[in-house]
Amino acid sequence: MAGISGLTLALMAFVSLPFAWFSLKGAFAALALGGAAVCEFRGYARLRRLDLRGVKILTWNQVGLTVLIVAYCLWCIADAWFGPDPYEKLVSYRPEMAELLAPYEGIFRQMTVMVYVIVLGVGLPVQVLVIRYYASRRKHIRAYLAQTPEWVLRGSRSGACVAAEAGDEFCP
Numbered sequence: 299m300a301g302i303s304g305l306t307l308a309l310m311a312f313v314s315l316p317f318a319w320f321s322l323k324g325a326f327a328a329l330a331l332g333g334a335a336v337c338e339f340r341g342y343a344r345l346r347r348l349d350l351r352g353v354k355i356l357t358w359n360q361v362g363l364t365v366l367i368v369a370y371c372l373w374c375i376a377d378a379w380f381g382p383d384p385y386e387k388l389v390s391y392r393p394e395m396a397e398l399l400a401p402y403e404g405i406f407r408q409m410t411v412m413v414y415v416i417v418l419g420v421g422l423p424v425q426v427l428v429i430r431y432y433a434s435r436r437k438h439i440r441a442y443l444a445q446t447p448e449w450v451l452r453g454s455r456s457g458a459c460v461a462a463e464a465g466d467e468f469c470p
């Protein structure tokens with residue numbers, strides 16, 4: 299799971315990168331997602347070597363990612379609610395658009411707030427479940443380490459894999 303989520307975070311950081319040139323929020327998102335991806339890869343690498351610190355890194359990375367998601371959503375909500383209204387900005391540049399866009403005045407603020415409230419409403423419970431999942435892995439890895447012969451652990455930690463089928467590998 300950590301490998302996939304690390305790749306996802308890296309991809310999202312890469313997708314956010316072009317926005318870093320145009321806004322402080324874009325730069326914040328790109329840097330935060332990139333940092334979370336690096337931590338995810340570090341934790342996953344340790345976990346593959348059966349190092350319990352990998353679980354700790356992955357768990358705290360998810361906590362940090364949750365804080366970043368909440369901070370970003372609240373920042374976007376505050377910016378939409380208290381910042382300049384794009385309707386007013388457009389009408390100041392093109393006064394002839396005022397009559398045409400009058401029914402939509404204020405809708406940008408409402409839609410932006412609604413989107414980020416939904417992101418928080420869905421994202422927070424999901425993140426809490428992911429944090430709980432990562433935290434619960436510690437006892438399973440400890441049990442595996444206690445019950446597995448040392449020679450198997452040495453092979454697992456060294457990166458040796460057992461071929462299950464042609465082209466498929468199993469690495470604990």
